[in-house]
Amino acid sequence: MDIKINNISPTTQIPEPEQVKDTAGDFKFVLTSKLEDTGLAERLNMMMQDIVQQGQRISKRNDIKDMQRYRVLIKDFLNEVVSRSHEFSRENFLDRKGRHRVYGIIRQVDDELDALAQELVKDEKDNIGILAKIGQIEGLLLDIFT
Numbered sequence: 001m002d003i004k005i006n007n008i009s010p011t012t013q014i015p016e017p018e019q020v021k022d023t024a025g026d027f028k029f030v031l032t033s034k035l036e037d038t039g040l041a042e043r044l045n046m047m048m049q050d051i052v053q054q055g056q057r058i059s060k061r062n063d064i065k066d067m068q069r070y071r072v073l074i075k076d077f078l079n080e081v082v083s084r085s086h087e088f089s090r091e092n093f094l095d096r097k098g099r100h101r102v103y104g105i106i107r108q109v110d111d112e113l114d115a116l117a118q119e120l121v122k123d124e125k126d127n128i129g130i131l132a133k134i135g136q137i138e139g140l141l142l143d144i145f146t
Helices: 023-060 064-085 111-123 125-145
Strands: 086-094 100-108
Touching: 023 064, 023 111, 023 125, 064 086, 064 111, 064 125, 111 125
Parallel strands: none
Antiparallel strands: 086 100
């Protein structure tokens, strides 16, 4: 049985349309982040001044309310800095034996903010040490109470 082929025409490939990147969202993100960064620097400076003033108050008189306020100020400052200077991501992997592993990866995004946090810890080391002792004492009292 013979097969007869008529008019062989070459196939033309249709080029895939290029993906147009939506730049409006990127610009909006950049603009928003720049506005937040200018406000962030001012807010961090004010928080730093509050921490230093509270540290001076503690060095003059050891009052529990001042210590609690100092602890809250440091906690808020470090939360703000860490949330802006580090990025947390979670990645799933299979190990050599085929078991599922989840890794949490912390990447440092902003070196300057991290340096600022290190400077705070260095400058306020004595007061933070006092707060650590108070925290240990509170823990011991809580253990005795329960």
